[in-house]
Amino acid sequence: MNPDDSTARRDREWLDADGNPIDEDHRGLVYDIRTLVDRRRALGIFGGVALTSLLAACGATDDTDASATPSSTGSSSPSAAPSASATTEAEASVPLDEVPDETAGPYPADGSNGIDVLDDSGIVRADIRSSFGSSTTVADGVPLTIALTVRDAATGAALAGRGVYLWHCDRGGDYSLYSRGVENENYLRGVQETDANGTVTFTSIYPACYSGRWPHIHFEVYDDIATAVASGPIVKTSQIALPPETNDAVYATSGYEQSVRNASQVSLQSDNVFRDDGAVHQLATMSGSVTAGYTAALTIGV
Template sequence: MSTDERWIDENGDPIDEDHRGLVYDIRTLVDRRRALGIFGGIAATALLAACAPQTTGSEASEAPQGAPGGAPPAEDDSDLLEGEVPNETAGPYPADGSNGVNVLDDSGIVRSDIRSSFGSSQTTAAGVSLEIVLTVRDAATGSALAGAGVYLWHCDRDGNYSLYSDAAKDENYLRGVQQTDEDGTVRFTSIYPACYSGRWPHIHFEVYEDVDTAVATGPIVKTSQIALPEEANAKVYATSGYEQSVRNASQVTLTGDNVFGDDGGIHQIATMTGSVSGGYTAALTIAV
């Protein structure tokens, strides 16, 4: 490496560093401090990088688990037969023993007219009359399931569920069990349910092998829901007593519902006949 000409004597020989003077000493000190600053910064950066938590590619791409407001796990319909009604949630108010309350072992639960409470209360739920006709068939053979037990329940005109909601906790109306006839059909006399916030108007049901199994809270063959058609909903909700349903119904759609939305309720929409003044009949044939 060549020497700066400023540090060469008259004979062309390099001047020893100890004799190059104050200017050389100052410049050397400054250059060394700069070098230390540069290398110190590099070292500090490397140290910070080494101490930082390491995140793998998969961890970086994962969304947080268990966030509030997540949809409940979907029911498993992978083994459904062609035309079989989908499996749906029983919701938080089944009163079948799976969520605290069990009305199925109460004397009086086997009945066709479910408008009134039975036992200690005789309160009758108010609302537009609704006859519910459910026909149950074997999905594998298509034949009627005679002698099956069907437990059916739904909310009242105000969106309350008996035995659960504060306003209806002492009631057990709008719940009942029936046995299918030789055609696989059961009939319940009830009232038109409300549309409460966040859900399309619906009716819950469970199918059991027979009534004895139902009232003994035995194995359930099928849990699903009936969707009520929009045209009838609009007419009923325009009547006195259903005012809150008008607002709630305007904020939901069948395709956006968290139960019927995946297929538009194709196997669950009831066929509706009748009128507000004379009462409606909701009929549905299901395969289980």
Template structure:
């Protein structure tokens, strides 16, 4: 079980307090295996049936916390664009301790404004904009068995800021909700987010979290998750970004880790989660990845 929070602090099993990065590692280690067991590979049957099958009791949220009252099988099926050969299924990974999806206390998914492409600024009571090198994130979302685009599915994406903190959770950003957003998969089978390049914090390779849902309505209702995984960012790009102002701490953190040793990506050195990058630190980067679910 994840550590209990008391007065906004995390504690280890022996009662001692955990610092920012340690509580993330402890939580990730304990939830990584469970998250990998949540979902199976899509088969060649109707999308709605598959999504219902994927919403097993292993979903980290209890039924009491899911506000949608429409049975999975009764939801409007996701439309599939025609596709060719199958693609490699992206590995299931932990959502970590800061998902903001209701599985760890805070739920931003039911907040008005969460469905957006530009996630650089907070919405609601704050309009603070996260600073950093511009990053466009483009995900192709495909059926792993057929390669068909999952048009109409939804992606919830989030990551840390330039200082390595996650909005809603970090001590200095508890009142912010930036760098989080939901987008529907478009007719081309893609979702696109405008963001900033995340930091490298102690103990983890630079990464971006995402969850795939059957549709936007299910996502904003904190309904069943179809896929939870992470995107790895290439070292060459990280080196370029972290040489710019504001990312100084990331330089030393990156030097102490690697894809092959990272607790999430080490299974295959992030081969199936490593984004393709274009651009520059001066003009901004685009990270692209096709994910099979």
């Protein structure tokens, strides 16, 4: 297209129905944004993705205002909501803080403290409620789905194909393979590979609050599944903190009685792991209910 043709087309956009020029003060948001971009393009203030999103949003708003059809009640039809894929791409382009490194604790079963469950057949699984191998015991408790999303802290990009090992205590506050009475169980432990969105999802039960610790879930991130099951180098070791409101609701149910007292004696600020920053980057987002089960979601930067 000839540059002069483009300029002429844009000039015609700002004429009224009688062909008279529209004053700049009344040309609207799209005109303002285009003018701003023209003035700052050489400075590179807007990135390609951000600029495209900004103009698209303005265009959508302007088109909606111009084409909205009044309903019988006098209101206009709402514009379409942003697509999920666009939202995901936007989130993935934003850097995020790296999740703090935390202790794996005394019961990791990753080979660092005697027991190694990572090389056992059956450890790679999504449902970690039952033991595998010689035992099929199922851990009781309020259902909990754990969705952990792993992203590159520097870029926000989803890290697909990473290995994630996750474990936590049972309803009584005991850790399989270590605690008295469950030494021969290996439930509430599992390994999975992150999907294209960097997410792994485990089916589990809500952990107890045992004496001296805030309710939490342990995890380790590896470069891939092969490295995880070989107990290879760990990229990140950290913990997920569970929010007080959900803890209160769960611990009021049968089987969690001892958690009520334990939870009353600890806080995020006094917990020996989360007290450094109050679990700012480790506190899960919760949805669900006691009867339907909960989902704990957390995005971490590594």
